Every structure is written in structure tokens, then in C-alpha cells.
Amino acid sequence: xxxxxxxxGDSNEMIRVVSSDGEHFEMPEAAANLSLVLRHMIxxxxxxxxxxxxxVVAAKPLAxxxxxxxxxxxxSSGLTIEEAEELKRFDAEFIEVDTDMLYDLLVAADFMGVxxxxxxxxxxxxxLIKGKTPEQNRETFGIVNDFTPEEEEEICKENEWAFQxxxxxxxxx
Amino acid sequence: xxxxxxxxxxxxxxxxxxxxxxxxxxxxSATDVARTSVLSKRWRHLWSIAxxxxxxxxxxxxxxxxxxxxxxxxxxKEHGRHVAARRLISGVDASLARxxxxxxxxxxVLEISFVYSSPYDRLNKSEFWGWYFDAHRHxxxxxxxxxxxxxxxxxxxVKGSFTLEVPADYDVEGRVLLAELPCSARAETxxxxxxxxxxxxxxxRTDAFCALTDFHLSHVKLAAAGDDELCHRLxxxxxxxxxxxxxxxxxxxxxxxxxxxxEAAVTLEELRLVYLPDLLQLDVDAxxxxxxxxxxxxxxxxxxxxxxxxxxxxxxDDLMHPSRLLFDGVVAVRHIKKLVxxxxxxxxxDPTAIWVLKNCTAVDxxxxxxxxxxxxxxxxxxxxxxxxxxxxxxxxxxxxxxGWHTIGSSLARLIAKCxxxxxxxxxxxxxxxxxxxxxxxxxICRQPKxxxxxMISLEHLRMVDICGFRPFDDQIGLVQLLLTxxxxxxxxxxxxxGDYLLKSQKESKLIDFYIPCYEGxxxxxxxxxxxxxxxxxxxxxWTRKKQNRGIKINLVWLTAVSFFxxxxxxxxxxxxxxxxxxxxxxxxxxxxxTHIVFGGRSxxxxxxxxxxxxxxxxxxxxxxACxxxxxxxxxxxxxACESSIVTRRExxxxxxxxxxxx
Numbered sequence: 127x128x129x130x131x132x133x134x135g136d137s138n139e140m141i142r143v144v145s146s147d148g149e150h151f152e153m154p155e156a157a158a159n160l161s162l163v164l165r166h167m168i169x170x171x172x173x174x175x176x177x178x179x180x181x182v183v184a185a186k187p188l189a190x191x192x193x194x195x196x197x198x199x200x201x202s203s204g205l206t207i208e209e210a211e212e213l214k215r216f217d218a219e220f221i222e223v224d225t226d227m228l229y230d231l232l233v234a235a236d237f238m239g240v241x242x243x244x245x246x247x248x249x250x251x252x253x254l255i256k257g258k259t260p261e262q263n264r265e266t267f268g269i270v271n272d273f274t275p276e277e278e279e280e281i282c283k284e285n286e287w288a289f290q291x292x293x294x295x296x297x298x299x
Numbered sequence: 300x301x302x303x304x305x306x307x308x309x310x311x312x313x314x315x316x317x318x319x320x321x322x323x324x325x326x327x328s329a330t331d332v333a334r335t336s337v338l339s340k341r342w343r344h345l346w347s348i349a350x351x352x353x354x355x356x357x358x359x360x361x362x363x364x365x366x367x368x369x370x371x372x373x374x375x376k377e378h379g380r381h382v383a384a385r386r387l388i389s390g391v392d393a394s395l396a397r398x399x400x401x402x403x404x405x406x407x408v409l410e411i412s413f414v415y416s417s418p419y420d421r422l423n424k425s426e427f428w429g430w431y432f433d434a435h436r437h438x439x440x441x442x443x444x445x446x447x448x449x450x451x452x453x454x455x456x457v458k459g460s461f462t463l464e465v466p467a468d469y470d471v472e473g474r475v476l477l478a479e480l481p482c483s484a485r486a487e488t489x490x491x492x493x494x495x496x497x498x499x500x501x502x503x504r505t506d507a508f509c510a511l512t513d514f515h516l517s518h519v520k521l522a523a524a525g526d527d528e529l530c531h532r533l534x535x536x537x538x539x540x541x542x543x544x545x546x547x548x549x550x551x552x553x554x555x556x557x558x559x560x561x562e563a564a565v566t567l568e569e570l571r572l573v574y575l576p577d578l579l580q581l582d583v584d585a586x587x588x589x590x591x592x593x594x595x596x597x598x599x600x601x602x603x604x605x606x607x608x609x610x611x612x613x614x615x616d617d618l619m620h621p622s623r624l625l626f627d628g629v630v631a632v633r634h635i636k637k638l639v640x641x642x643x644x645x646x647x648x649d650p651t652a653i654w655v656l657k658n659c660t661a662v663d664x665x666x667x668x669x670x671x672x673x674x675x676x677x678x679x680x681x682x683x684x685x686x687x688x689x690x691x692x693x694x695x696x697x698x699x700x701x702g703w704h705t706i707g708s709s710l711a712r713l714i715a716k717c718x719x720x721x722x723x724x725x726x727x728x729x730x731x732x733x734x735x736x737x738x739x740x741x742x743i744c745r746q747p748k749x750x751x752x753x754m755i756s757l758e759h760l761r762m763v764d765i766c767g768f769r770p771f772d773d774q775i776g777l778v779q780l781l782l783t784x785x786x787x788x789x790x791x792x793x794x795x796x797g798d799y800l801l802k803s804q805k806e807s808k809l810i811d812f813y814i815p816c817y818e819g820x821x822x823x824x825x826x827x828x829x830x831x832x833x834x835x836x837x838x839x840x841w842t843r844k845k846q847n848r849g850i851k852i853n854l855v856w857l858t859a860v861s862f863f864x865x866x867x868x869x870x871x872x873x874x875x876x877x878x879x880x881x882x883x884x885x886x887x888x889x890x891x892x893t894h895i896v897f898g899g900r901s902x903x904x905x906x907x908x909x910x911x912x913x914x915x916x917x918x919x920x921x922x923x924a925c926x927x928x929x930x931x932x933x934x935x936x937x938x939a940c941e942s943s944i945v946t947r948r949e950x951x952x953x954x955x956x957x958x959x960x961x
Contacts, residue, residue: 225310225311226308226310229310229311229313229314232311232314232318233314233318236317236318244321248318248321248322248324248325249325251311251322251325252322252323252325252326252327255322255326255331255335256326256327256328256331257331259334260334260335260337260338263334263335263338264338264339267309267310267311267312268308268309268310269309269311269312269338269339269341269342270309270339271338271339272339272340273337273339273340278337281336281337281343282337284336284393284397285333285334285336285346285390285393285394286393287330287333287386287387287389287390287393287394288329288330288333288334288390289334289337290386
């Protein structure tokens with residue numbers, strides 16, 4: 127597949143990126159510009175036919191990020207209410223992922239400086255945590271409790287108010 | 300992929316502190332954040348440096364409709380909430396003390412709210428301090444020393460936004476709550492609701508609030524009410540020397556604020572003064588002010604000098620008497636967001652509202668609250684309203700004290716003064732039960748004779764929206780007047796009053812009224828149920844008939860029986876009406892853009908139908924000729940008009956008899 131860099135209009139230009147595991151992806155320049163890192167590379171003329179290598183982003187999350195940026199770049203400014211709603215729906219569906227992918231997206235969005243996606247992934251993670259007991263959260267994220275029972279008890283005591291729950295506060299339901 | 304899938308390997312803990320803290324920042328409550336400290340050693344220290352702490356008692360559980368609940372159950376719930384709130388009080392104390400003693404003790408956002416949040420207006424404002432829908436039993440547990448500690452923490456450690464909400468203690472006797480206004484050079488937003496605490500104000504010092512952009516203070520008493528020194532200090536603290544960046548200032552529910560002198564920074568854009576019952580003197584210099592709200596302040600005896608040359612939006616129920624008011628900037632106002640006008644006035648002078656209307660000569664957006672009273676010896680105020688040729692957008696809330704049937708005539712007189720309006724919106728609030736028709740012997744009607752014969756000319760009026768409509772003579776008269784006097788009108792929406800619908804339903808009364816179509820068509824656009832659980836229209840929309848868009852269509856005429864049992868099953872068209880068709884019962888079914896099926900008894904010679912189709916279109920059908928012997932329509936015309944009113948396709952119906960033959 128030939129890189130479509132010979133087009134005239136800047137906005138139509140396709141940017142190639144390469145995942146850590148060597149897979150190639152393409153997205154419009156406007157989409158790539160949503161990533162701070164890619165934008166700087168493009169500005170510094172580092173975007174060539176070989177593609178920009180992204181050392182810490184694997185193909186799986188990169189495919190999603192390309193998706194995200196392409197969708198958001200196409201609808202960046204002057205949104206109508208319907209378009210904004212549609213974008214919101216897209217985001218909601220987009221972020222319905224398992225915890226492994228969520229982790230990949232958190233790392234990749236942070237690394238690539240895609241602010242909107244970072245926020246989306248962080249919000250999603252927070253939504254998974256909120257209103258749950260520590261035990262439930264450990265289970266969701268596979269966190270291993272490395273405290274001794276005594277240590278654990280001590281921490282709970284420090285923040286006694288947060289652990290005694292008669293019923294979950296209604297705003298968390 | 301489902302998210303409930305459990306992670307086999309702990310990846311999240313490998314994220315760096317910045318990302319994890321960002322996650323904690325997005326957690327809605329400090330409880331959630333505190334609980335992460337016990338997850339594992341990796342998470343242990345994050346709670347002590349989390350950037351945002353939000354402590355809140357949470358949502359109101361008060362359900363207004365839930366009257367029948369068992370008292371023991373209510374008591375049990377209340378008790379549970381009280382225990383939880385008390386625990387939160389000690390939680391806030393413990394957390395802030397621990398944080399203050401730590402190393403990274405700055406907080407970007409600190410919110411402490413002991414007021415239950417509610418989708419409803421959580422504080423009913425009918426009384427000065429207001430009252431809550433929920434019992435706030437923990438009011439008595441919050442002491443001056445708690446408040447002092449929280450304010451002190453905020454003063455020292457909050458660098459972004461600080462909110463403290465202590466519920467008002469209107470039902471706790473003999474309780475004294477004291478507080479001192481905190482000063483912070485780093486806070487950007489401060490919202491203090493201080494539970495009717497007696498407030499002391501520190502002496503002003505330069506840059507006391509040098510980063511502050513938003514300040515809200517409510518529910519306080521100034522110590523030693525009427526103490527000029529305190530009022531003076533508060534004014535100074537909020538002036539440009541101490542608050543050089545302030546953009547929004549709001550002072551609400553403050554007792555003892557007798558004088559306010561504000562030399563605002565040029566950045567100040569919005570000033571709200573609400574429920575300041577003791578305010579006698581107001582002196583405001585605000586060169587950049589764009590919005591001023593002065594509401595519920597009982598200002599008739601007060602003196603004011605206001606200089607706000609860039610003012611755009613004004614909202615007030617009342618202002619000082621014009622002879623005691625110097626208001627530079629009133630001519631710049633474009634939008635009057637609230638102004639209360641009583642239709643009758645005691646005394647010789649005009650009320651301040653008239654002064655405002657006369658002096659705001661650039662207003663294009665006017666929102667009036669009209670209170671209609673009727674006392675023969677009082678002065679008729681609507682007569683004093685000047686012509687308002689700059690107004691293009693008129694919004695009125697109207698309330699009639701008794702069922703005098705004067706809403707129509709009063710509004711017509713007011714609307715006639717705004718002859719260049721383009722948008723008109725009327726919200727009728729009828730509080731009294733009243734007779735529908737003036738022909739009833741007991742009607743206390745005060746309708747002026749023949750008012751509906753007047754002509755009002757509203758050449759630019761394009762859109763009218765009326766809600767709270769009751770089909771009484773005067774209100775119908777107003778609608779007719781608007782339809783005949785507005786040649787450019789293209790849409791009018793009339794929504795029936797909910798209480799009226801309910802009452803008719805209870806009394807098993809048929810809602811039946813008639814408004815001519817003039818040059819358009821009425822189509823129902825929202826639905827409810829009547830006493831027999833039949834669908835009835837609750838909202839009607841009038842649109843002007845579009846000319847020259849007639850297309851010929853084919854119509855099939857069927858009897859009601861064959862329509863329901865035969866035709867409908869087999870064809871898959873959209874049923875658009877199954878009620879009235881002229882004087883007979885029958886149905887209309889839309890097959891596609893060019894086919895309409897009429898079903899019904901055959902005594903209709905010629906009729907018109909307005910049909911909503913699935914594509915949000917109104918098709919106006921006119922049956923020219925039909926073959927009675929064979930129950931068939933021979934020829935019909937359809938005008939296709941564009942509109943977007945169909946929200947529920949299955950329920951879209953046609954009001955045939957209403958649109959037939961104006």
C-alpha cells in the first residue's frame with residue numbers, strides 16, 4: 127500500500143504510524159494532530175512514508191486510537207447538538223472495553239498525548255472504581271492485596287469513616 | 300467485550316502516580332478515594348496526596364409523591380442518614396487534620412457539602428432562610444469549631460476551588476454558629492453556604508483574594524447586625540483592591556447587610572444580590588459588569604447608586620424608588636431577564652418597573668412576570684407601559700389572582716405595545732379554579748367588553764409558544780387575536796394546562812373547544828389520556844398552510860369495518876387517526892407519500908385532513924369528491940408541508956374536525 131503523501135491539500139494527507147509490534151496504520155493528518163506527540167513529529171517533518179514508530183503502543187490499542195482520532199477529527203469544530211450526541215454515543219461504546227484494553231488505552235493515550243481519550247479512559251476507570259468495596263475493586267483489576275491483616279486493619283482504622291457503610295450513599299448507586 | 304471481565308493480571312497498579320492520581324481526581328467522592336488506600340501497598344500513599352476531595356452527604360431521598368410511607372420506615376431511614384452524616388462530619392475532620400499534617404498538603408478541589416442535593420429546588424425559597432424538603436438532622440452536630448477548622452484548612456491549603464455547604468438551622472433553637480470569612484490568595488472559586496452562621500469579616504488587606512474569580516456567600520448573619528464597620532469591610536474585601544480578578548459575585552440570604560459599597564474590579568461580569576432584607580444603601584461601581592440581578596431585597600425605602608456602563612442583562616423583581624436610584628448603564632441593557640409588573644398599583648407614582656421599562660431603551664429581549672389584580676380605585680399600570688419598539692423577543696409569565704377572565708385582554712394590551720416582536724412566549728399560571736365560560740351565571744367575569752374586537756398588528760411575529768392554556772373565552776380570544784394580527788406567523792404552539800387536564804379528567808368532563816384555523820392548520824403534537832383512558836391531545840401546533848405545493852394523490856375509501864379488520868392488517872401503512880373524521884367516526888391511514896386511506900362511514904361529502912407521516916411531514920389532504928354509493932374517494936388534493944412534530948409515530952393522529960373549514 128503506497129503512502130498517500132503526494133496529495134495536494136494538507137488536510138487530506140494521510141499519516142502513517144507503526145505499532146511496537148510492527149503493524150502499519152494510516153489516519154488523516156487532522157486525526158493525527160489530536161495526538162500531541164504525532165503533531166510535534168509532523169511539524170518537525172518526521173512523518174514520512176515509512177511511518178512514525180510508536181515504541182510503546184501495540185497494534186491492538188493503536189487500532190482503537192486511530193479509530194478514535196479519525197472519528198473525533200472528522201467532527202471537531204462547530205458541532206450541532208445531534209452530532210455532539212452522536213459523538214458522545216460513540217465515546218460511550220468505544221470505551222466499553224475490558225480492563226486489559228483499558229490499561230493499554232490509559233498508557234497509550236498518556237504516551238501519545240491524546241487528551242480527549244485520556245480523559246475518557248480515566249473517567250471509565252473511575253466509574254469502575256466508584257461505589258465499590260476494596261475487595262470488589264481488587265477483583266475487577268486483579269490487584270493483589272499485599273498487606274498483612276494487621277496492616278490492613280490499621281489502614282481501615284485510619285479512615286474508619288470511609289469503610290463503615292450502613293448502605294451505599296445514593297449518589298454512587 | 301464485557302467490562303465485568305475480571306483482570307487476570309494487575310496492570311492498573313503499574314500506571315505511574317500521575318495517571319493514578321488523575322483517576323482518583325475523577326472519583327465522585329472522597330469516600331471512594333479513601334477506600335483505595337487499602338487496595339495494596341502501591342495505592343497506599345495516593346489518598347494522602349489526592350488532588351480533589353469531595354465530601355458530600357449525597358442525594359436527597361425525599362420523594363414528594365411518596366406520602367403513604369410507613370412512619371417507622373421513615374424514621375429508620377432518617378436515622379440511618381443521620382448516622383451516615385455524623386460519620387461524614389468526623390471523616391472530614393480526620394481527613395483534613397491528617398492532610399494538614401502531611402507533606403504534600405495542597406488540595407486543588409475541596410468540597411464539603413452537608414446539604415442533601417436534589418433534582419428539585421432543594422431549598423424552597425418561600426421563606427427568607429428557606430426550608431429543605433429533607434430533614435437535615437445533622438445540623439445540630441456541626442459546631443462552630445468544625446466550621447472554623449474547615450475554613451482554616453481551606454484558607455491555607457486550597458489552591459483551586461473550595462465549597463462549603465452547611466445546612467440552614469431554621470429549626471434548631473438556641474444554637475449559635477460562628478464563622479469567620481476565610482481569605483485566601485490562592486483559591487480561585489469559593490462557594491460558602493454557612494448555615495445561618497454569625498459571620499465576622501476580617502479587616503481588608505490587599506490581595507486577600509488575589510486569585511479569586513468566583514465568590515458566592517449565602518446564609519449568614521453579619522455579626523452585630525447593622526454594624527457599619529462589618530458591612531464596610533465586606534465591601535472592601537470584595538472590591539478591586541482585594542479581589543482584582545473577580546468575575547462572578549453572588550451574595551444571597553444575608554441578614555444584617557445594611558450597606559454595600561463595591562468598587563469592583565474591571566473583571567467583574569456578574570453580580571447577584573438576592574434576599575438581602577436589610578440593604579438600605581447600595582453603591583456599586585462596576586465598569587465591566589454585564590449581568591446584574593437584584594431580587595427579593597425589599598428595596599422600596601433604600602437608596603442606590605449603580606454605575607455599570609456595560610450592563611447587558613438585568614434581572615430584578617423590584618428596585619429602589621426612582622427618586623432614590625441613580626443608575627448609570629440602564630440604557631445599555633439588552634436583556635431584561637426578570638421584571639415583575641403588577642397590573643394595578645396603589646398611589647400616584649408609577650412603580651419602579653415602569654421606570655425600568657421607560658429607561659431601558661435598548662432592550663430586545665424582555666421577560667416579564669405579570670401579576671393581574673383588580674382593585675377598582677387603583678391605577679391601571681398596563682396603560683403606563685411605554686411602547687417598546689426595540690423588543691423582538693417577549694416572554695411573559697402571567698398570574699391572575701382570581702378567575703376574572705382578564706388574562707387575554709391584559710396580555711393583548713401589553714403585547715400591542717411591543718409591535719416588533721418576532722418571538723412570543725406566554726406561560727399562564729392559573730391558581731384559582733374558575734368557570735370556563737363567561738355565560739355561566741356565577742362567573743365573576745371582569746373581561747372588558749369587546750376587547751377581542753381590537754386589532755393588534757404584529758407584522759414580524761413568527762413564533763408563538765403558549766403553555767398553561769385553559770380553553771376559556773379570554774384565552775381563546777387572545778389566540779384568535781394573535782392569529783389574525785400576525786401575517787408573518789408560521790408556528791404557534793398551545794399547550795393545555797396540566798392541572799386543567801387533570802381536573803377535567805377527575806370530573807369526567809370532555810375537553811372540547813374550537814379555535815379557527817385561519818390560514819393554517821392545527822395538528823395535535825403531544826398526547827395524554829382522558830378519563831376513559833382514551834388518548835387526547837395535550838398540545839396543539841398551528842402552522843401556516845403552504846401554498847402552491849399541491850400534488851395529486853390517490854385515495855381509497857373504505858368502511859370502518861373493512862378498514863380495521865381487513866385493510867390495516869395487510870398493508871403496513873401507518874395509522875394516523877382513528878377517531879373523528881368530520882362528523883362520522885373513522886380513520887385515516889397513511890400509506891406512503893401519495894396514498895392516504897380514509898376509513899369510516901360514508902356521510903362525508905368533502906373534508907380536510909392534516910396527516911403526520913413517519914417522515915415528520917404534515918400532509919394536508921382535501922377531499923374534493925367521493926362516490927357515496929361505492930364508498931370511494933374520487934379525487935383529493937394534498938399539500939405537503941414540512942414540519943417536525945411527530946415524536947411518537949404510532950400515536951400521531953389527526954384532528955380532522957378541528958382543521959376542517961375555518
